[in-house]
Amino acid sequence: MKWKWHIYYSVEVLFALLTCFVIYYAFCRREQSDLVFVIFNLYALLAVILSLILVVRVDRTQQRRKQSTRKRLAHLTENLSSPALLWSDDFSQVVINEKLTGVTGIAMRDDYDARELVGLFFGMKEMNEADIRRIVMERNLERRCTAPDGTNHELVWVTSSVETDSAGVTTFLSIAADLAELRSIQSELADYSRRLAASEGRYALSMELTDIGILLIEQGNPKLFPSDKLCAMLGLQGTVITVPELEKLVYPADMAVFERHLRNMRESMRAFVGEMHRIELRVRAADGQYHWYSYRFKAKENPETGRLVVGGSVIDISEQKAQEAMIEQLAYVDDVTGMPNRNRLMRMGEELYAGTVEMGTSYWVIVMDIDRFHLINDTCGYAEGNRLLQSFAEVMNAQIKSYGGFAARISGDNFALILRDSGEDDLPDRAVQRVQQMLATKASGTLVNRNLTCSAGYARMPADGDSFEHILEHAEFAVSANKRLGSISRYTSVMHDSIIRESDLEMQLAEAIQRNELVLYYQPKVALETGELIGLEALVRWQHPSGQMISPGVFIPIAEKSHLITQITRFVMNEACRQARQWQKMGLPPIVMSVNVSGTDFYQQNICEQLLATLSRNQLDPRWLEIELTESLALKDIDLTIMQMQQIRAAGIQIAMDDFGTGYSSLSYIQRLPFTMLKMDRSFVLDMETDPVVREIVCSVMRIAKAKRIHTIVEGVEKPEQARLLRLYGCDYIQGYLYGHPMDAAETEAYMRENMTKRKVY
Structure with a gap:
């Protein structure tokens, strides 16, 4: 979390500095400009102010949370009836309660060095990392404490970690007993x-x-x-x-x-x-x-x-x-769900791992993630998110009653379940499927229209790792390796190498977004009857510093899992709208600009507002924007999809169903979903010339779409024969190499100019 915050903070500062430079540049040339520069300056100034406010607000929130935690722990320490010392591993906080002062005669003073003071209680001159580990790991540490007046006190200490903040600073609570x-x-x-x-x-x-x-x-x-x-x-x-x-x-x-x-x-x-x-x-x-x-x-x-x-x-x-039980509660129990936390899981897992090695037993370690949980937090609020976490904890506890074992919340929306291996290889799958079934029944309140699912990965202990920590990591790898929602995957050694490669690529992608290495290419959409260019699909490419052009098929799946997809979508949406408006200003015929939208972005509560803000910023009329949704995405949560689509259509923005015919029984949903365009998958084109069944399917889709007044387009058209058949079947538009490869902005502009006077019809 710490490195993510630094990246976020750096991006905000860089954006603010860049915007200030743009303001200064526009100001110096104000006499050469018009009202557009004035509006732009005002907007840019507002963006700087909002960015700085956001950075300051987040920083203050973290500071308040940190101070609140420190006060709570200090209050607990001061009111303990036993001698107690509260201290952090960076020695920024040291609290000595009255009982400990009464036993040792040592009280907090401004002229004391915090590190030396803590070392004084444990009889250590210099408190290094090895000393801290020894203090925490040794259950009953007997040490001689020498007070400033030379008096010696024999103390036995019990120390536990009670809090680790976002900066990685750990706070410890040490309880002492006088051995005198x-x-x-x-x-x-x-x-x-x-x-x-x-x-x-x-x-x-x-x-x-x-x-x-x-x-x-x-x-x-x-x-x-x-x-x-x-x-x-x-x-x-x-x-x-x-x-x-x-x-x-x-x-x-x-x-x-x-x-x-x-x-x-x-x-x-x-x-x-x-x-x-x-x-x-x-x-x-x-x-x-x-x-x-x-x-x-x-x-x-x-x-x-x-x-x-x-x-x-x-x-x-x-x-x-x-x-000790109170300390155990602070150190080992999750405060949202009441379940054991990651600390408790690691201790339990290490003990179990040692037992499996000695006794020849084995266990299943299962990690589960609530699918699209960040969207629930974003759209429904953190209170609703916490209620869902509590509901998931109830489901996990129910599994313990059925199968035995141990369950814990390990982070965010990540939960772990340890089950004894009874010799049934399908036990993890059955346990997760039962969790999925029970989770689906928890959709209530503001989540009533949500399709609640979870994904899982699992590994066998001790066969799949040389320590419990590695076993848990491998189970987490298995979750990450499968991109489908609701998936259940078992860890294999191949996954590890794949995850490492994806992790490296993810870091490079985050840097690429900051360095503006992403570029847009455009592929034409043409009317079959006239050969007229009616639209373009904006396709993102990654221009890697090595000179290689990386396909979206490589980096988009990684972006979707790491939530970088939102930044990419915003870039593509803004650049596509800007470019479409610029071509209009150049006197070129207006065309519909199509942009693909991911599930992460589409299910945000304010997606329509974001689209309208982008259009307004680039002065593009909503009728010239079309968003493309995949069939599987559109039908994933049908009620929420309809609500979002109705808002977008009411704003005048067009919507196309991409990859139509590849997933569900789509025809039954055409009447319910307010699409303006059906985009048939390229797989139909490949078999259309030789397979009569495919031809009949294509004809049927065209007839139904026309009856519903929905335009149709087929992608992947490469041969004139395919274009002729589609024209015969009543298809409106086509997209494919027959009319043009994806092109950069300059090539696309030339193509648009040529299409004004020279068109191909097959």
């Missing part, structure tokens, strides 16, 4: 162990000497010895407790953890000598509720009996766990 009390407990335990005797009575006596939760376990003794404080915490009676009695208090889901640690203590107690260990689990407390407790322990030898004794402190950490 725990160290004191260890010292007391060492003293008590020397005084313990073999009798239970003496154990009970030692427990009376402390007012903290302590649990002792003696080697070879089936009984456990809790302190009075621990008995009060858990509601225990007496001075001893048996293992079965304690098991009744342990939370069922934590029983396996408890039994594993207890078994390790009894079978290999000597392994716990000298080093501090810890176990965390939920136990039912005296209030009848389950609390989180931390048991920090180590083993020492009782000098009086020679037996090993495991002893340690039991501390209620429920509040700390609640804080």
